[in-house]
Amino acid sequence: MTERWKERAAVAQRRRFLVGAGLLGLAGCSPPGPLRTWLAGPRDAQVDAMLSSHISVDMHSHAGRVLAGRSGDFSRSFEPLHDPMAMGGMNVICLAVVADSPVTRVLPNRTISAVRSPEPGELYEWALRAFPRAFALVDQERLNIVVDRASLAAASTNGPSVIIASEGADFLEGRIERVDEFYERFSLRHLQMTHYRVNELGDIQTAPGVYGGVSAFGEEVIRRCNQRGIVVDVAHAPLDFVKRAADTTTRPLVLSHTSLAAQPREFSRLISPDHARAIAATGGVIGVWPPAARFPTLGALAGGIADLVDVVGVAHVGIGTDMLGLTGPSVFDSYTLLPDLARELLARGFSTEETGLILGGNYVRVFNASMLA
Ligand SMILES: [Zn+2]
Structure with a gap:
């Protein structure tokens, strides 16, 4: 099994040559539809120069319809991913499977909540189907897989790439050796500790706390991620979790x-200025997400990014679109919008360099600091 995934990763790497050739071929024969628009349409030279000189990264995405859904339809069809990324100039996405889907439900008020405890082994078995589905998407969409600093650095020339991520570490089921298993078997390089279920690692923002933040096992997982070279993501974790995680990592x-809120209400997914500063103090990065209910336009999203920059500085802000994962409409629902978002950031007074940091450079720094090679 392990060999098969390695082989697929290698195939995906080799395909970059075919992808390059394919784009040239398309350009030569007047492609139909959106790609033609991209090639022939008005483009901003400053935006183009910025995007081609920086690696752009979406820190959180379920694009391509990677998720099987709560019903566990692992054979449902994918959506295009390679072409929208190539058109928009998005180089890398953290492609996240979701670890707790079988036990959560979307409630009538569009919040998500765990509705039962998993059976022993249930979420491990779920992950053993969810990660291969991510690889099937990578295969079908001719994407590259980033596994280390070199493959991340190569992403801007290799073509659209993914970092294999998990939203929730529920498949560990309290067993630390599974961090290594998923690192090796599925090239896991980005692990979000908790999601919508208070799991073995610690508390979540959207339910009453049980551990006072992080559990002893959660701290052990953070240390193991540090040792192996896996990015530690504390999205969905409450501030007391983040503070302990910052001391541990x-x-x-x-x-x-x-996104930032002056005073988030109880069980909100938004964060306070103190919460944001706790991430920045580790040298880390916070992704601003784009629900249309909060940011109705790309200009408003750029404003939300600027608000967070005002609190933590430009070195600690990025974007996390949650593509195809939001329960409501998104103002950033296609990677073809990346040049428009870049333009909005430049219009707010961010320099080309600062815009490049926000749209990927900051995540690249954190990823590189988290890898062993
Ligand atoms: Zn998500």
């Missing part, structure tokens, strides 16, 4: 998708 923390 020897690498910068990621909080992949949220």
Whole structure:
């Protein structure tokens, strides 16, 4: 099994040459539809120069319809991913499977909550189907898999790439050796500790606390991720979890998708200025997410990014779109919008360099600091 995934990763790497050739071929024969628009349409030279000189990264995504859904339809069809990424100039996405789907439900008020405890082995078995589905998407969409610093650095020339991620570490079921198993078997390089279920690692933002933050096992997982070279993502974790995680980790923390609120209400997924500062203090990065209910336009999303920059500085802010994972409409629902978002950031007074940091450079720094090679 392990060999098969390695082989697939190698195939995906080799395909970059075919992808390059394919794009040239398309350009030469007037492609139909959106790609033609991209090639021939008005483009902003400053935006193009910025996007081609920086690696852009979406810190949290379920694009391509990677998720099987709560019903566990592992054979449902994918959505295009390679072409929208190539058109928009998005180089890398953290492609997240979701670890707790079988035991959560979307409630009538569109919040998500765990509705039962999993059976022993249930979420491990779920992950053994969810990760291969991510690889099937990678295969079908001719994507590259980033596994280390070199493959991340190569992403801007290799073509659209993914970092294999998990939203929730529920498949560990309290067994530390499974961190190694998923690192090796599925190239896991980005692990979000908790999601919508208070799991073995610690508390969540959207339910009453049980551990006072992080559990002893949660701290053990953080240390193991540091040792192996896996990015530690504390999205969905409450502030007391984040503070303990910041004390435990020897690498910068990621909080992949949220936005700033002066005083988040109880059980909100938003974060306070103190919560944001706790991430920045590790040298980490916070991804701003794009629900249309909060940011109705790309200009408003750029404003939300600027608000967070005002609190933690430009070195600690990124984007996490949660593509195809939000329960409501998103103002950033296609990677073809990346140049428009870049333009909005430049219009707010961010320099080309600062815009490049926000749209990927900061995550690249944290990823590189988290890898062993
Ligand atoms: Zn998500």
